[in-house]
Amino acid sequence: MIKRLGVVGAGTMGHGIAEVSALAGFEVYVIDVSWDFLNRAKQRINESLIKFYEKGILKEKPENVMSRI
Structure with missing residues (x-):
């Protein structure tokens, strides 16, 4: 059974x-050529999750979802 996966590229x-x-429960590893791209992706994911949480969708x-990334 697959529990972890990797994503190459932190763009759109x-x-x-x-x-x-991560929402599906996988442990996710993201790699990119730049820490700036990775940090921006992390910020965008967190903002998206917060919006879903505030709307009651999530x-x-x-924080629990982010801990898997």
């Missing part, structure tokens, strides 16, 4: 894939 698609995968706390 990469951070979206990482977010959806029942799990955003």
Whole structure:
């Protein structure tokens, strides 16, 4: 059974894939050529999760999902 996965590239698609995968319960590793890209992706994912949580779409706390990335 797959429990971990890696995403190459933290751009628009990469951070979206990482977010959806973490929401599904996977442990996600994201790699990119720059720490700036990785930090920006992390920020975007966190903002998205907070919005879903505030709207009641996400029942799990955003911090818990972020801990899997």
